[in-house]
Amino acid sequence: MREIDPSDPILSPPLRIGHGFDLHRLEPGHKLIIGGLDIPHDRGCVAHSDGDVLLHCVTDAVLGALCLEDIGQLFPDNDPKWKGQASDLFMNEAMRLCDEMGYRVSNLDATIIAQRPKLSPHKETIRDNVAKLLKVDRRLVNIKAKTHEKVDSLGENRSIGCHCVVLLVKK
Ligand code: CDP
Ligand code: ZN
Numbered sequence: 001m002r003e004i005d006p007s008d009p010i011l012s013p014p015l016r017i018g019h020g021f022d023l024h025r026l027e028p029g030h031k032l033i034i035g036g037l038d039i040p041h042d043r044g045c046v047a048h049s050d051g052d053v054l055l056h057c058v059t060d061a062v063l064g065a066l067c068l069e070d071i072g073q074l075f076p077d078n079d080p081k082w083k084g085q086a087s088d089l090f091m092n093e094a095m096r097l098c099d100e101m102g103y104r105v106s107n108l109d110a111t112i113i114a115q116r117p118k119l120s121p122h123k124e125t126i127r128d129n130v131a132k133l134l135k136v137d138r139r140l141v142n143i144k145a146k147t148h149e150k151v152d153s154l155g156e157n158r159s160i161g162c163h164c165v166v167l168l169v170k171k
Contacts (some may be wrong), residue, residue, distance in 0.1 A: 005164070016103060016168040018065025020057035020110075023161040027154075030159075034112065035126030035143070036088055036133075041117045045160065048077035048085075051097040054112055054143075055087035058130060058161035061108070065168045066101055093132040098160045100144040103168040110164035119145035134166075 030044030035054045058152075059071045068074075072092055075082045092154025098104070100124075108130065114121060123143050131138040147157035 002042070012102065012170065014170050015106070016065040018058070018061040018063070018166045018168065020061030020064065020164045022053045022057040022060065023154075023159055024053050025159050026052050026057070026157060032117075032143055033087070034122070034160075036086075036129040037125055039117060039119075039120055043157070049075070049082050049090070050084060050086050053160050054085035054110060054126065054130070054164075055091050055133070056092045057110065057164050058108065058134070058166065059087070059090045059094045061164050061166040062091075062098055062105070062134075062168070065098060065166055066103065068097060088133060090158045095133065095135060097170075098168060105136045105140070105143075106169045106170050107136070108134060108164060108166045109142045109144075110162060111144045111146055113148050113154050113161040113163075114148050115147050115150060115155050117133040134152050 024045035024047055026043045027046050028043045030041045030046055032041040032044035033050045033052045036052065045053060056071055075090055119135055127138050127141050127143050131141040134141065153159040154161055
């Protein structure tokens with residue numbers, strides 16, 4: 001499904017915006033991987049892959065900006081091939097498609113929702129990892145963290161969520 005025609009300015013606009021959202025259940029006995037970083041915590045994401053909520057969210061935003069199928073369609077979670085898969089593979093495939101379709105990342109803004117652990121000590125490392133995967137300067141990547149004010153599954157440390165937007169520009 002490729003709907004970009006580089007010869008048609010309407011179908012190949014100078015800018016494309018993409019939105020991503022992801023959420024994972026948190027349970028003891030699992031690793032907590034965020035932005036490729038293994039973060040010490042008493043619980044982690046239940047997932048078919050490594051459960052990297054941020055990289056899944058960013059991958060979906062890039063794919064969304066390109067009007068492509070989403071991460072779950074490209075990498076079905078019932079396919080044993082992706083069991084325990086490190087999520088940088090999903091990001092790399094989204095970025096390969098982005099490049100192939102004639103776009104590069106302008107900037108990204110993401111918000112991770114986690115009651116615990118405190119993410120601020122890890123933010124700069126996560127930022128570097130995401131910038132590397134998006135092939136942009138770290139100053140074009142923003143990573144924020146929020147609690148969920150102790151309400152609902154996010155606030156009760158039973159899940160972790162992420163929202164992001166990405167802007168793509170024509171190369
Ligand atoms: O004060 P406000 O309700 O806007 O935010 P909060 O959810 O209470 O979080 C306060 C600050 O803590 C955030 O702005 C983040 O910088 C930081 N934070 C964090 O480092 N790790 C989290 N898991 C949640 C929040
Ligand atoms: Zn996910």
